[in-house]
Amino acid sequence: MKHLLSTKDLSRDEAVGILDTAAHMAETQAREIKKLPALRGRTVVNLFYEDSTRTRNSFETAEKRLSADVINFSAKGSSVSKGESLKDTVETIGAMGIDAIVVRHSASGAAHRIAHSDWTDATVINAGDGTHQHPTQALLDAYTLRRHLMGPDPLGQDLAGVGVAIVGDVLHSRVARSNVDLLTTLGAHVTLVAPPTLLPIGVETWQCGVSYDFDRTLAEGGLDAVMMLRVQAERMSAAGGGYFPSANEYSREYGLDSARLSRLPAGVLVMHPGPMNRGLEITSVVADSAQSVIVEQVANGVAIRMAVLYLTLTGGQGGAL
Amino acid sequence: MTSAYLIRGASLPDGTVADVRLANGVIRDIKAVPAHDAGRPGAAQRVSDAGRPGSEPAGTVAGATVIDGSGCVLLPGLVDLHTHLREPGGEEAETVWSGTRAAAAGGYTAVHAMANTFPVQDTAGVVEQVLRLGQEAGYVDVHPVGAVSVGLEGERLAELVAMARSGARVRVFSDDGHCVADPVLMRRALEYVKAFDGVVAQHAQEPRLTEGALMHEGAVSAELGLTGWPAVAEESIIARDVLLAEHVGSRLHVCHVSTAGSVELVRWAKSRGVHVTAEVTPHHLALTDESARGYDPVFKVNPPLRGAADVEAVRQALQDGVIDCVATDHAPHPAETKExxxxxxxxxMTGLETALPVVNELMVETGRMTWADVARVMSEAPARVGQLTDQGRPVAVGEVANLTLFDPAARRVWDPASGYSKSTNSPFKGKELHGRTRYTWLRGRATVQEGKVVERV
Incomplete structure (x- = not known):
């Protein structure tokens, strides 16, 4: 695995391998000295064209825990804001002799384009591209699901038989796309829940169920986790597309509140990729409830990103963990 | 350089094989070759013909350059209704000189130069400038298209009569690149051009339905996370415009038809007697939205590459005559805007140098169209839409010698960098092209000889 661009590219065995490696990484993070030598002498650039707190910090933490040299390149405060092209930026970074580029970009396909161009030979890890993919988010979600749902020793296991509802703005969500691909590859059954305006034309070809009715989906049962997606309030306005009439109507129909949570079995996990709009797609009581694994998702993100960096940069031959 | 030519043994569009003599800018003489020599397709036959009397290699006979045309088809010079020559203002991508050389290399003898230049071709002065640049280059007849609205802004009519009465004699008007979206402005334009039998060529794209649109809306756009350009945004404008054209009794031309639904609307309008014509591009005949999967913007085009059913529908419509013309929508862009x-x-996408090979591969070699059909859709019909009188004519004695000699059996891997356009944004890069223009004549003067554009001193 030279690059990680899309969860669609991952086979079941590759995905399970990443989750297993992440589990080993997580074990090392319980040690007093968390730093590992695996990527010593390697240089990783975090090339972020979009604002991101948790993803960039998560990658940076993972890189440093593996002893990589880290360069942070954000579009603000660089020549990008003066109009430098992606190609020129990547070639400039490449000329500094780097081993991997972790890229977040508002344009779908940006990571794919960098990986398949002759602009650089570096490993490319997609940290979110437009409304296309966010593979490490899906991997950390799968890791979190497996840790809670697949028994005391989940190593080597996939997510066979697990039921997951993904609720919200699927149309604009790279998290939803990555999760549909990965979770189904791992044997889970995914149901997308959204108003029809927030589902893409063509969603019927995806390997998942589709529901316009959150309450009916909850009543049908079979769910082990409910993953809420961030809904951007500007989508309401005419300029933003007019996808739904009001925040209140959205919350009533598609928000996860205490009443809906109370209708779910106690073991059902509540997930959210963050950042949350508390009060819109999820209430504070639910976000902070015992069933919520939202904070744990962040912690697992570091282990997953360590695993992805380790596997892409060393092919798993990076020495003792 | 001699201006007389004897083309031996080429197939005419109707399938007869003949020796054709060009002199003084016209087709002087056509002599059918005896029947037993007729119907010789392909290069292999040409090799076995090598010893036949009369098939000697190019030389000079009685002051005429002799060309062995066996295995080749002699077509009327191609006419493009939809070319972006980019000059004035976009000379980094193309100039009239480079674009018309690319056109000649592709077998064209006339192109319609779209109006979205800088400044826009919305006044008599600018269209006459483009006309003059075309005349100075001398490779093909350049017919400037006039903008429908001032500055292509879709707000008020440009001075269409002034452009029609100018030296450029503009007959085709289009805001191409932009849709004339305002229904009242479109109605006025359609009415107004009736005064000089002009035609409005519409870029059918409902703007609100295509805000931020990046590719055809469907399963592929859903997966790739690229904002969709729905078929209905094209079809709803075509539906409106054929009704407007019917209502005011005017002529409408639909640019780059790309969907099965658009085909049905054009078919319906024609069945009602609406004066509507339509064009399809080679890339919409050849490629689908699957091409977007690699995120290589060389496949990014407007309207977008559609689904497989749409591609089949436009091929069938071209075969059936519902779509009248193949037009290139040759749209050169500097490399940095694609990298x-x-x-x-x-x-x-560029298209002038690849159009005829693509049509040959998809429509002729598959048996869907004859060479007479190709002459119709790539020369006669577009000339008629553009009101050209000396282009798109039959290959017949006394006609002006606007011709192209095409070898359908030639094969080469297409490298746009080796072409004549200044830009290389061809979606057919690396593909094998089926056929090659050997010669092009503009009023009897060779602009292309043995595949190479003639350099002028």
Missing amino acids: CEWAAASFG
Whole structure:
């Protein structure tokens, strides 16, 4: 695995391998000295064209825990804001002799384009591209699901038989796309829940169920986790597309509140990729409830990103963990 | 250089094989070759013909350059209704000189130069400038298209009569690149051009339905996360415009038809007697939205590459005559506007040098069309839409010698960098082209000889 661009590219065995490696990484993070030598002498650039707190910090933490040299390149405060092209930026970074580029970009396909161009030979890890993919988010979600749902020793296991509802703005969500691909590859059954305006034309070809009715989906049962997606309030306005009439109507129909949570079995996990709009797609009581694994998702993100960096940069031959 | 030519043993569009003599800018003489020599397709036959009397290699006979045309088809010079020559203002991508050389290399003898230049071709002065640049280059007849609205802004009519009465004699008007979206402005334009039998060529794209649109809306756009350009945004404008054209009794031309639904609307309008014509591009005949999967913006075009059913529908419509013309929508762009992420890239593809090979491969070799059909859709019909009188004519004695000699059996891997356009944004890069223009004549003067554009001193 030279690059990680899309969860669609991952086979079941590759995905399970990443989750297993992440589990080993997580074990090392319980040690007093968390730093590992695996990527010593390697240089990783975090090339972020979009604002991101948790993803960039998560990658940076993972890189440093593996002893990589880290360069942070954000579009603000660089020549990008003066109009430098992606190609020129990547070639400039490449000329500094780097081993991997972790890229977040508002344009779908940006990571794919960098990986398949002759602009650089570096490993490319997609940290979110437009409304296309966010593979490490899906991997950390799968890791979190497996840790809670697949028994005391989940190593080597996939997510066979697990039921997951993904609720919200699927149309604009790279998290939803990555999760549909990965979770189904791992044997889970995914149901997308959204108003029809927030589902893409063509969603019927995806390997998942589709529901316009959150309450009916909850009543049908079979769910082990409910993953809420961030809904951007500007989508309401005419300029933003007019996808739904009001925040209140959205919350009533598609928000996860205490009443809906109370209708779910106690073991059902509540997930959210963050950042949350508390009060819109999820209430504070639910976000902070015992069933919520939202904070744990962040912690697992570091282990997953360590695993992805380790596997892409060393092919798993990076020495003792 | 001699201006007389004897083309031996080429197939005419109707399938007869003949020796054709050009002199003084016209077709002087056509002599059918005896029947037992007729119907010789392909290069292999040409090798076995090598010893036949009369098939000697190019030389000079009685002052005429002799060309062995066996295995080749002699077509009327191609006419493009939809070419972006980019000059004035976009000379980094193309100039009238480079674009018309690319056109000649592709077998064209006339092109309609779209109005979205800088400044826009919305006044008599600018269209006459483009006309003059075309005349100075001398490779093909350049017919400037006039903008429908001032500055292509879709707000008020440009001075269409002034452009029609100018030296450029503009008959085709289009805001191409932009849709004339305002229904009242479109109605007025359709009415107004009736005064000089003009035609409005519409770029059918409902703007609100295509805000931020990046590719055809469907399963592929859903997966790739690229904002969709729905078929209905094209079809709803075509539906409106054929009804407007019927209502005011005017002529409408639909640019780059790309969907099965658009085909049905054009078919319906024609059945009602609406004066509507339509064009399809080679890339919409050849390629689908699956091409977007690699996020290479060379496949980013407007309207976008559609689904497989749409591609089959436009092929069938071209075969059936519902679509009248093949037009290239040759849209050169500088490399930096394609060497980037998909969302940031320009829309458009080059097409002048690849159009005829693509049509040959998809429509002729498959048995869907004859060479007479090709002459119709790539020369006669577009000339008629553009009101050209000396282009798109039959290959017949006394006609002006606007011709192209095409070898359908030639094969080469297409490298746009080796072509004549200044830009290389061809979606057929690396593909094998089926056929090659050997010669092009503009009023009896060779602009292309043995595949090479004639350099002028």
